[in-house]
Amino acid sequence: MFHYTVETTLTMEEASHKLEEQLKEEKFGVLWQFNVKEKLQEKGLDYNDDFLILEVCNPHEAKEVLTQNKMIGYFLPCKMVLYTDEGKTKIGMPKPTEFVKLLNDQDLEQKAKDIEDRLIACMDRSV
Numbered sequence: 001m002f003h004y005t006v007e008t009t010l011t012m013e014e015a016s017h018k019l020e021e022q023l024k025e026e027k028f029g030v031l032w033q034f035n036v037k038e039k040l041q042e043k044g045l046d047y048n049d050d051f052l053i054l055e056v057c058n059p060h061e062a063k064e065v066l067t068q069n070k071m072i073g074y075f076l077p078c079k080m081v082l083y084t085d086e087g088k089t090k091i092g093m094p095k096p097t098e099f100v101k102l103l104n105d106q107d108l109e110q111k112a113k114d115i116e117d118r119l120i121a122c123m124d125r126s127v
Contacts, residue, residue, distance in 0.1 A: 001095075002094055002095060002098045003092050003093060003094050003095060004092060004093055004095055004116075004120050004123065005090055005091065005092030005093075006090070006091050006092070006123050006124060006126075006127050007088045007089070007090050007091075007127070008088065008089050008090075008091065008126070008127035009088060009089070010089055010126075010127070011089065012050045012052060012082055012083075012084060012089050014089075015082055015089045015091055015126060015127075016052060016054075016082055018125075018126040019054075019080070019082070019091060019122060019123065019126040022121075022122035022123075022125045022126050023056055023119075023122050025122070026058070026118045026119075026121070026122055027058050027060070028056045028057065028058045028078075028118075028119070028122070029056065029057060029058075029059075030054050030055070030056055031055045031056065031057050031077055032054070032055040032077075033052065033053070033054055033055075034052070034053040034054075034055075035051075035052055036051040036052070036053060037049060037050055037051055049083065049084060050082075050083060050084045050089075051081065051082075051083040051084075052081065052082040052083070053079060053080075053081050054079070054080045054081070054082070055077040055078070055079055055080075056077055056078050056079075056080055056119075057076065057077035057078065058115070061111075061115055062076055062077070064111070065108060065111055065112075068105075068107065068108060068111075069103060069105055069108055071103055072100070072103065072108060074099075075096065075099040075100070078093065078096060078115070078119060079093060079094060080092070080093045080119070080123075081093065091123050091126060091127070092123075093119060093123070095116055096112040096113075096115050096116045096119075097109060097112045097113050097116050099112070100112035
């Protein structure tokens with residue numbers, strides 16, 4: 001699968017807060033937070049599902065991979081989403097390893113696996 005997704009009974013707000021705490025422990029910060037529901041409603045569109053997109057980054061990791069191959073910049077920062085589905089909150093992300101496979105670079109694939117494992121651990125600890 002191209003993604004990893006977990007489910008929790010926490011509210012979106014609780015899950016988002018807990019995820020951000022876990023990301024900080026791994027030295028990842030949230031660069032940007034996009035509340036899709038609010039933005040669409042602001043534009044006059046009827047959208048009532050909670051959906052939050054986070055762009056997260058570890059600056060040291062970003063510098064390392066960009067130094068190795070600038071094409072990795074097409075996949076940065078890492079994207080994580082939180083949304084509600086049938087009364088549950090879901091936290092998910094596209095797997096960095098799936099993107100990096102497109103570059104055919106073994107060293108980057110190993111680095112992506114390490115980052116992916118750390119982000120998955122953050123998600124797992126957030127539920």
